[in-house]
Amino acid sequence: MNTNRQWLLAKRPDGMVSRDNFEYTETPIPEAKSGEVLVRNLYLSFDPTQRGWMVDRESYLPPVAIGAPMRAGSIGQVVTSEHADFEAGDLVQTTGGWQDFVIAAPEQGPMGLTKLPVGVTPEMMLSVLGITGLTAYFGLLDLGNPKPGETVLVSGAAGATGSVAGQIAKIKGCRVVGIAGGPEKCQWLKQEVGFDEVIDYKNENVDVRIAETCPNKFDIFFDNVGGDILEAALNHMNMKARIVMCGGISGYNATEPVPGPANLMNLITLRARMEGFIVLDYMPRAGEAIVELLGWISEGQLKYQIDLQEGFDQIPDTLQRLFTGQNLGKQLLKIAEPF
Ligand SMILES: NC(=O)c1ccc[n+]([C@@H]2O[C@H](COP(=O)([O-])OP(=O)(O)OC[C@H]3O[C@@H](n4cnc5c(N)ncnc54)[C@H](OP(=O)(O)O)[C@@H]3O)[C@@H](O)[C@H]2O)c1
Incomplete structure (x- = not known):
């Protein structure tokens, strides 16, 4: 050449x-x-x-x-x-x-x-050891701060970032509910990856299904999607919930400015926190994440x-x-x- x-x-x-x-x-x-x-x-x-x-x-x-x-x-x-x-x-x-x-x-x-x-x-x-794995790792652990027994909701759940974030939440002892598009991705999440519940946003009412799958509401929402899914999620927060704003892919190709969620004020009544981040800021700490992610992969706890x-x-x-x-x-x- x-x-x-x-x-x-x-x-x-x-x-x-x-x-x-x-x-x-x-x-x-x-x-x-x-x-x-x-x-x-x-x-x-x-x-x-x-x-x-x-x-x-x-x-x-x-x-x-x-x-x-x-x-x-x-x-x-x-x-x-x-x-x-x-x-x-x-x-x-x-x-x-x-x-x-x-x-x-x-x-x-x-x-x-x-x-x-x-x-x-x-x-x-x-x-899993690169940008998407590190995003899942630092976003969930640093911003989400998951504790055993908590409920973690993940959107874009079958994707590279979402699937790893959900699995790390499982490793940390949380109950994990994923939102993804279509039966094939939902089946993969539930049967192979081990999510507790899944919501097919292309075929189900997300607001209704979050209520059904999170009877105790959620403590962390790892959001990759934004838009209507974020708005639906904000109706089901626990007190002191953490919303990890990882991405908003539903709006990336929009031709008009994307409106914010109409129910943002729920953050106030529930003393909840919503925080964005960029994984590049965590690059100096990539080594510690890679060691832990590799360990989980070799123990069969983390699939990608x-x-x-x-x-x-x-x-x-x-x-x-x-x-x-x-x-x-x-x-x-x-x-x-x-x-
Ligand atoms: N903050 C950071 O530093 C950082 C770093 C890396 C990635 N991210 C963000 O993480 C998210 C996932 O990125 P990724 O690289 O892991 O990609 P990915 O999740 O592997 O692939 C993107 C997925 O997004 C879903 N999607 C596309 N259009 C959608 C829509 N209109 N509504 C709902 N879902 C839609 C699709 O899944 P379905 O089939 O389920 O619809 C698609 O497979 C993105 O928002 C990205 O910007 C953030």
């Missing part, structure tokens, strides 16, 4: 993100300078937050510029190294973007450049699912899968084999 295939951001989205927002191009392979490495991307991570990066507004990271390769987390292999800590062949995690090759350095981009720990697969590093697509041409369509609920578990795409 002697060119760098890329998908560039061509047009900012209005409504559902689609292939039309991106443009395919080929450019020369870049060269690493002193302190840098040239990485060939092997696996790309797909994350709902990428939809936010496409919009020109203030956020926790600057927007992707029009004409730039779309930003994405990745696992790749070092091709050439001008950095003393890396050598050709190393498997590394970085923010490789939608392209074959990227110039990376340890202090560069939101994920820097780190070697994969020995024995950890790229799939694990981009899911990978939805692996293949092919460079599939990149734009793979992002859309997150917003149609087609993904079964962490959405990844493989674009090359290691050498």
